[in-house]
Amino acid sequence: HGLLTTGRSVAEAFLRMYYLEKACEIQLAAQSAGQVILPSAEVCAHTERQFNEPGWGLKQGELADPDALQLAWQALLRMLERVAPGYRN
Numbered sequence: 001h002g003l004l005t006t007g008r009s010v011a012e013a014f015l016r017m018y019y020l021e022k023a024c025e026i027q028l029a030a031q032s033a034g035q036v037i038l039p040s041a042e043v044c045a046h047t048e049r050q051f052n053e054p055g056w057g058l059k060q061g062e063l064a065d066p067d068a069l070q071l072a073w074q075a076l077l078r079m080l081e082r083v084a085p086g087y088r089n
Helices: 010-032 041-052 069-083
Strands: none
Touching: 010 069
């Protein structure tokens, strides 16, 4: 009756939930617009490798963390600090 995610840390679990919820939202929006046209098998395979094979095909300047977990988590903590400075107490 809802989404469930886990992770090795709070950051990982939170971001997995965020991305899963966004994926569901996008899927529903796409389906409501009519017939959904899926990408080719080659594009799907390339995207799957990007998410599941860290370091695969990295070019100079690309992140080694495919989910950008630490980058995103630190940004979220900075936003939280601005909105609710005393949240740690």
